[in-house]
Amino acid sequence: MLGAWALRWGLPARRAPNGARPQPARVPLCGRRLGNLAGCSLAAAGPQPQLDKFGGVTVHLAQLHTPDSLDQVTFQRWLQESVKQWRAEGRIAVWLHIPILQSKFIATAALQGFTFHHAESDSSTLTLWLGEGHSRLPGYATHQLGVAGAALDVDTGKVLVVQDKNKTTNAWKFPGGLSDPGEDIGNTAVREVFEETGIKSEFKSLLSIRQQHRHPGPFGLSDMYIICRLQPSSFNISFCQQECLRCEWMDLEELAKTKDTTPITSSVAKLLLYGYREGFDKIDITMREFPAVYTGLFYKLYHRELPDTYKNMTEF
Ligand SMILES: NC(=O)C1=CN([C@@H]2O[C@H](COP(=O)(O)OP(=O)(O)OC[C@H]3O[C@@H](n4cnc5c(N)ncnc54)[C@H](O)[C@@H]3O)[C@@H](O)[C@H]2O)C=CC1
Ligand SMILES: [Mg+2]
Numbered sequence: 001m002l003g004a005w006a007l008r009w010g011l012p013a014r015r016a017p018n019g020a021r022p023q024p025a026r027v028p029l030c031g032r033r034l035g036n037l038a039g040c041s042l043a044a045a046g047p048q049p050q051l052d053k054f055g056g057v058t059v060h061l062a063q064l065h066t067p068d069s070l071d072q073v074t075f076q077r078w079l080q081e082s083v084k085q086w087r088a089e090g091r092i093a094v095w096l097h098i099p100i101l102q103s104k105f106i107a108t109a110a111l112q113g114f115t116f117h118h119a120e121s122d123s124s125t126l127t128l129w130l131g132e133g134h135s136r137l138p139g140y141a142t143h144q145l146g147v148a149g150a151a152l153d154v155d156t157g158k159v160l161v162v163q164d165k166n167k168t169t170n171a172w173k174f175p176g177g178l179s180d181p182g183e184d185i186g187n188t189a190v191r192e193v194f195e196e197t198g199i200k201s202e203f204k205s206l207l208s209i210r211q212q213h214r215h216p217g218p219f220g221l222s223d224m225y226i227i228c229r230l231q232p233s234s235f236n237i238s239f240c241q242q243e244c245l246r247c248e249w250m251d252l253e254e255l256a257k258t259k260d261t262t263p264i265t266s267s268v269a270k271l272l273l274y275g276y277r278e279g280f281d282k283i284d285i286t287m288r289e290f291p292a293v294y295t296g297l298f299y300k301l302y303h304r305e306l307p308d309t310y311k312n313m314t315e316f
Helices: 002-008 029-035 072-088 104-111 185-197 252-257 263-278 308-314
Strands: 056-060 093-099 115-119 123-129 143-153 158-164 176-178 201-212 222-232 244-251 285-291 298-304
Touching: 072 104, 093 104, 104 123, 143 185, 143 201, 143 263, 158 185, 158 252, 158 263, 176 185, 185 201, 185 222, 185 244, 201 263, 222 263, 244 252, 252 263
Parallel strands: 056 093, 143 222
Antiparallel strands: 093 123, 115 123, 143 158, 143 176, 158 244, 201 222, 201 285, 285 298
């Protein structure tokens, strides 16, 4: 059985004259080939690693032709050499998809530092962060909550925009990112704006909510993307080089007109421009806090600002 696998993984196939198992090549052929993703010639032999736009490598063990013949020692050596190679090539992460019937390889991968990302009915996904510092891979989700901050300087009519390193080129958007577990929407907006641009701000209101299904960001699940209106309190930009390509204070009217943006940013820029001219009460969805029955904490309720007539009517 090893013979078959040795061939597939590029290890020496023949047994030594004394019948002993062959020693693997010092740098297995597969390791070298897998490292060279573009020129990978393992199409007929097994899993073909793919490089994603973030610089991560994805391997699907389901692509193995005869998975039962792969033994753990061969897999362990291949993984070790491949990870070494990917690290040398500057890859940021490895995504390893393991079908349930090949679950014996989970432990082998875990011994090399892989951890679970998520599991589905018939497979599990493990990841290994290879980049600098702590892992910046997004966690798994049923829904993913992304929050952006439209920080508008009401004195100048300028709004803070960024161009993302990993997204559509030349598309201005509001800075923002994924909500941490247990984090309030407004806090995410303020934190993300600060992390990405160095600008301090205060949460004022929600401007819009987008729900999109089968979104690639949350691994094919659903994405909720909320844009908040923020009041900036500092103005000197110091943007995050890892996430952003450019960052500037742009005239809100220019953002509402430009083609160099995403459709949602353009729509919200027009909405914000309307509020800037006609009064923010026309566009704001504001927030009130109430005590939560179950936890003793407070929850936040978001709705349109209501006039005094409403307050008079409901003061029982
Ligand atoms: N304004 C717009 O038009 C757009 C809005 N969005 C929304 O923004 C929200 C997410 O904001 P982001 O700025 O993307 O989040 P974020 O600021 O939290 O950044 C996510 C980080 O995770 C990294 N990352 C994500 N997936 C990765 C992967 N598979 N491998 C390695 N690294 C990975 C990214 O490089 C980035 O550093 C979502 O709700 C999304 O729908 C996304 C694209 C455009
Ligand atoms: Mg971001």
